Amino acid sequence: MAGPVAFFAVFFAYPVAAIVARGLKTDGTWQFGRIADVVARSDIRHVLWFTTWQALASTALTLLVALPAAYVFARLDFPGKQVLRAVVTVPFVLPTVVVGTAFLALVGRGGLLDAWWGVRLDTTVWAILLAHVFFNYAVVVRTVGGLWAQLDPRQEEAARMLGASPLGAWRKVTLPALAPALAAGALMVFLFTFTSFGVVQILGGPTFSTLEVEIYRQTSEIFDLSTAAVLTLVQFVAVGAILAVHAWTVRRRESVLRLVDASVTARRPRGTGQWAVLAGVLVTIAVLLLLPLAVLVGRSLDAPGFGYYRALTRDDGGTFLVAPLTAVTTSLEYAVAATAIAVLIGSLAAAALARRDAGRLARGFDALLMLPLGVSAVTVGFGFLIALDEPPLDLRQSWILVPLAQALVGAPFVVRTMLPVLRAVDGRLREAAAVLGASPWRVWWEVDLPMVRRALLVAAGFAFAVSLGEFGATVFIARPDNPTLPVAVARLLARPGDLNYGQAMALSTILMVVCAVALLVLERLRTDRTGEF
Amino acid sequence: MLLSLEVATVRFGGRAVLDAVDLSVAEHEIVCVLGPSGSGKSTLLRAVAGLQPLSGGRILLSGRDQSGVPAHKRGVGLMFQDHQLFPQRDVGANVAFGLRMQEASKAEQATEVGELLEMVGLPGAARRAVAGLSGGEQQRVALARALAPRPRLLMLDEPLGQLDRSLRERLVVELRELFGRLGTTVLAVTHDQGEAFALADRVVVMRDGRIAQSGTPLEVWQRPADEFVARFLGFENVVPATVTDGAAVTPWGKLPVPETAPQGTRTLLVRPAGVRLVPAPEGLRCTVTARTFKGTHVAVHLRPEDGPRLEAACALREAPETGSEVGVEFDPTEIVVLG
Numbered sequence: 088m089a090g091p092v093a094f095f096a097v098f099f100a101y102p103v104a105a106i107v108a109r110g111l112k113t114d115g116t117w118q119f120g121r122i123a124d125v126v127a128r129s130d131i132r133h134v135l136w137f138t139t140w141q142a143l144a145s146t147a148l149t150l151l152v153a154l155p156a157a158y159v160f161a162r163l164d165f166p167g168k169q170v171l172r173a174v175v176t177v178p179f180v181l182p183t184v185v186v187g188t189a190f191l192a193l194v195g196r197g198g199l200l201d202a203w204w205g206v207r208l209d210t211t212v213w214a215i216l217l218a219h220v221f222f223n224y225a226v227v228v229r230t231v232g233g234l235w236a237q238l239d240p241r242q243e244e245a246a247r248m249l250g251a252s253p254l255g256a257w258r259k260v261t262l263p264a265l266a267p268a269l270a271a272g273a274l275m276v277f278l279f280t281f282t283s284f285g286v287v288q289i290l291g292g293p294t295f296s297t298l299e300v301e302i303y304r305q306t307s308e309i310f311d312l313s314t315a316a317v318l319t320l321v322q323f324v325a326v327g328a329i330l331a332v333h334a335w336t337v338r339r340r341e342s343v344l345r346l347v348d349a350s351v352t353a354r355r356p357r358g359t360g361q362w363a364v365l366a367g368v369l370v371t372i373a374v375l376l377l378l379p380l381a382v383l384v385g386r387s388l389d390a391p392g393f394g395y396y397r398a399l400t401r402d403d404g405g406t407f408l409v410a411p412l413t414a415v416t417t418s419l420e421y422a423v424a425a426t427a428i429a430v431l432i433g434s435l436a437a438a439a440l441a442r443r444d445a446g447r448l449a450r451g452f453d454a455l456l457m458l459p460l461g462v463s464a465v466t467v468g469f470g471f472l473i474a475l476d477e478p479p480l481d482l483r484q485s486w487i488l489v490p491l492a493q494a495l496v497g498a499p500f501v502v503r504t505m506l507p508v509l510r511a512v513d514g515r516l517r518e519a520a521a522v523l524g525a526s527p528w529r530v531w532w533e534v535d536l537p538m539v540r541r542a543l544l545v546a547a548g549f550a551f552a553v554s555l556g557e558f559g560a561t562v563f564i565a566r567p568d569n570p571t572l573p574v575a576v577a578r579l580l581a582r583p584g585d586l587n588y589g590q591a592m593a594l595s596t597i598l599m600v601v602c603a604v605a606l607l608v609l610e611r612l613r614t615d616r617t618g619e620f
Numbered sequence: 621m622l623l624s625l626e627v628a629t630v631r632f633g634g635r636a637v638l639d640a641v642d643l644s645v646a647e648h649e650i651v652c653v654l655g656p657s658g659s660g661k662s663t664l665l666r667a668v669a670g671l672q673p674l675s676g677g678r679i680l681l682s683g684r685d686q687s688g689v690p691a692h693k694r695g696v697g698l699m700f701q702d703h704q705l706f707p708q709r710d711v712g713a714n715v716a717f718g719l720r721m722q723e724a725s726k727a728e729q730a731t732e733v734g735e736l737l738e739m740v741g742l743p744g745a746a747r748r749a750v751a752g753l754s755g756g757e758q759q760r761v762a763l764a765r766a767l768a769p770r771p772r773l774l775m776l777d778e779p780l781g782q783l784d785r786s787l788r789e790r791l792v793v794e795l796r797e798l799f800g801r802l803g804t805t806v807l808a809v810t811h812d813q814g815e816a817f818a819l820a821d822r823v824v825v826m827r828d829g830r831i832a833q834s835g836t837p838l839e840v841w842q843r844p845a846d847e848f849v850a851r852f853l854g855f856e857n858v859v860p861a862t863v864t865d866g867a868a869v870t871p872w873g874k875l876p877v878p879e880t881a882p883q884g885t886r887t888l889l890v891r892p893a894g895v896r897l898v899p900a901p902e903g904l905r906c907t908v909t910a911r912t913f914k915g916t917h918v919a920v921h922l923r924p925e926d927g928p929r930l931e932a933a934c935a936l937r938e939a940p941e942t943g944s945e946v947g948v949e950f951d952p953t954e955i956v957v958l959g
Contacts, residue, residue: 518671519704521691524721524769529692533717537708 091436091498098491099459102470103319109473110316118313125317131301135321138297141212142281145219149276150269152220152371153227159368160228161235163361164353171372172228177603178376179225182556183285184573185595185602188580189379190218190290192386192592199382214290219283221375223276230272231265238264240352274333278326284464284559285573289580298322299559303465307563319466330458380599387592395589414575415597418555421489421571425554428494430547433501438535440502441509459495464559467492471564489571492560497550504546508539552602572598622647622682622805623668623773629676630663630829637663639829640677645773645807650799652820653809656852660829661809662701665775668807669698682772692721697771701778703762705750711737711761712746718769736764739798756787763795767804774799776808780815792818813853817841825849846959847887856931857895861888863957871927872904875950881957892919894954895932897940903947906930908940922948 111118125131160172178186193199194214238261246256284299291300298318305315356362387395399412459467471492512535520530558573565574572594579591623645630638637660645651653661666672668679670691679686686694697718705714715736716729724732737745740760753761759780766774779795780788796819799806810816816823817837825833825840833845844850850858861868861875863886868877870888877888897920906922909929918939922930930948940946 513704515700515702515704516706518669518691519698519700520706520717521671522669522694522696522698523718523765524692524695525717526692527690529721534706 091432091439094432094498095459095495098471098475099467099495102474103323103466104470105474106312106466106470107316107319110313110319121313122317122320125314126321131314131318134296134298134301134318137295138281141215141219141295141297142277142283144212145216145223145280146273146277148216149220149223149227150273152375153224154231155364156224156228156368156371157232157235159365160232161238162240162353163356163365165356165365168353173607175228175372175376176225177380177599177606178221179223181222181602182558182573182576182595182598183222183283184289184558184576185383185556185599186218186222186379187286187289188576188591188595189383190214190221190286191580192382193379195290199378212295215283215287215295217375218286218290219276219280221379222286223279224376226275226279227272230275231268234268235261235265236352238352271333274329278329278333281325281329282322282464285577288577298325299465303559303562306465306469315466315469322466326458383592383599384596387589387596389592390586390589395586395593398586398590399593414570414572414594415601417569418572418598419601421486421493422551422554424487424490425493425497425557426547426550428490429497429501429550429554430543432494433498433546433550434505434539434543436498437502437505437509438531440506441512459499464492464496464557465563467495468560468563471560486569488564489561490554492564493554493557494550496557496560497553500549500553501546504549505539505542508542509535512538548605548608552605555598555602555605621645621680622649623807624680624683625664625668625677626680627677628664628667628674628679630660630667630672631675636675637829638667638674641829641831643824643831643834645805647805648803650796650804650806650808650819650821651824652816652822653807653824653826654811654813654816654852655809655826655832656811659826661811661826662777663829664826665698665777665807665809668773668775669696670694671698695769695772697766697769697774699762699766699774699776699779701781703758705753705758705761705765707750709750710746711742711748711750711753714750714761715746715764715768717765722769732768733764736768737761739767740764741794755783756791759783759791767802773805773807776806778810779808781810781812788812788815789818795819825852827852843956844889844958850887850889850958855889855891856929857890857892858958859888859928861886861957863888868955868957872924872930872948872950873926875955876952877955877957878952882959887958889956889958890930890950891954891956892931892933894951895922895930896949896951897932897934897938898947898949900945900947903949906946906948908942908944908946911939911942922946924948 111121126135156175160168160175191214194217195201242260242264243256246260247253251259281297282299283297284303287295287297287300288303291297296304298321302315302318302322305311305318356365389395390398471488475488516534517530520534521527525533555571556573557571558577561571562574562577565571570578576591576594576598579587579594621644623643625641625643627640627642628638629636629640639660641660641664643651643664653664655661663672667674670686670689670693674687681694681696706717709717712733715733719729719732733746734743737743740763742757742760742764745757745761750758750761763779766776780791783791792815798804806819808816808819810819817840820837823833823835823837823840824831825845827848833840833849840849841853844853844855847858859870859872861870863877863881863883865883866877866879866881868875868881868886868888875888875890904924904926906924908920909923910921912919912921914933917933918936920932920934920939922932924930932948934940
């Protein structure tokens, strides 16, 4: 427990506090009046309003589109279901930069819609909303569908026997049982879209800006630190509130329902209604999830003879000091290091939290662990720069800075994945081993490790995918001569010209393939117990 | 003494789950702790195993104070109620676990495992998966696993609790034979009196964390220490009584008691076999309310004109119909005046 606490204190709390202090303190006195000043500004109000309503709209739209899919994956049985489940999850682990790029290729200038019908959405909020649905589709399918599959279908049958119509039975029996998972899923989507950075940065243009993008703009473009600090605080409070509600709904989900084995509740579709829902969901997946990715790949192949890919290997001396393709190896190296750190810290924290005697304090820490997910990654990155630049922690010149920041974002995923499995290990198995002569360390090695090995691999995979795609913090601290893949993509997109655009598409495709491969490996390992992501 | 508990106390919150228990187990002895659920018997085992720290008192193994000695260094074995076999290991690896912890060589492990599995009646099962075992087989594997490191004291928590009746009756005989042959010292807990009486050299009855009675199965059966023990053993005919000179005044009238019985205000137990049915006008008049077939006899439930209900044991052919009127006489040899 002490290890993870120290890690988060030094690499999360301290940098965030440092940036807040830098922004709000002048000559040693706190200027809290600035908070009111900043929040009162009309441009900031506009950002706050947009951040909130786009998050609400994205959440509502995601629920609307993804709920039928949750039903299909939970209750219907059809060939290729396992593969499709993996496919649906690919967007969630895709870097936000890739998602942004893919939608740009679909609905942007010269995009597919533009070419066919002359429709451009990249100047409207629809591009952002659609990208958010694309990104969070899997969150709803997994959280809601996961619980739905475990609800006993006989409950609904019992309601039917008592005279309820099919819809009535669903509304009165299934919907209330699903409510906690619905709430938890919706809150996760709200959280992710509320703090959306990469997608809005690429698709928002000058008109649309979320808090996160505004923090980035204020720090890196306008150099107005005090405004950035106030915005960080505002986002901190908002995210804290969302997480508190989320923790509450998760606890409720754990307590009340009687669940059955998910593998026995799905049946072949029957009747036109079920076939229609299945067809609708498949079409949605094809249009909303697969089309943008296909367009992205297609765009990257536009130049003859893999021209954009070959261009990646050249050092043009402009955007980068090195050939863009070296970003692949840089990214992989960073991701390996970040994964190691995240798995170490995350599993230590999960082990501490899983103990039955873990008290109120530990549960509080549980919620705190989720904070790095929602607190501005931009703040963390910038905080790293200004907080970790003097002895004893002078890491600004060290390569480890990037993996540390990425591990901070990855560790909560590790905890979320490991915790349910560790909690499910029967404490008396450990006691049985102890009585047979195993020391505490040996008990962990002999009993806990074999059971969580699979979860550990899944967690490592998530941490790997997360750190590969991490953008908000990395964009600050990656050194110019050592960009990661998402940073390289963003830099290419920021430059004019078809060649740069094509290279961005090519690099995004590579990043997508790496992430998808990592995920498909995970899907083979996944058990139904492993966590909520 | 191999094991001694001296005023051993365990408190959860303010409640004493184990309340100043004194108990000792001699080498090669089989002691069975008997009590209803919540009487503290599992806590007793966990405290001896080192899985539950004491709030007071101490535990000695071979004369050595065990406070501060962790579970894995106590050299006692514990067979858990639901076995707790390691699900990801096969039968052989489960049995070999304790031997591995003692760093026995692979060859030693293999020989030991083979012998133990033979002994518990599962020869050649070493490669089988734990998940595929029946309840009785799991119980045998758990036993072999607990015996493998040769613990100086073997503790069993409801060893046969989850098995069906016929299997239980067979296994309890096998266990007693096996422990006798190996000279194992055993401390078992159970809520099933049949199991305790069949297995133990000595039975310890627990109530609310205290020891209510300790003695050989015969002693406990014949002379329950008090009303709680009598009722826990399944006796229903327990009433308050005033005993004077070979007779006891009870709600059922004046009953004969042995001359040697203690005098004064007491609790009286009439075993069902001591309730004799006679034709109606004679004795205490009762109505038959129910009959329960017990295999060797019939338990006849009676509602007397006066006093609490009675249970009588009656030969199969002589059992009266439900609803009929009968008389009851009492046999002094089956009447026990409790403490």
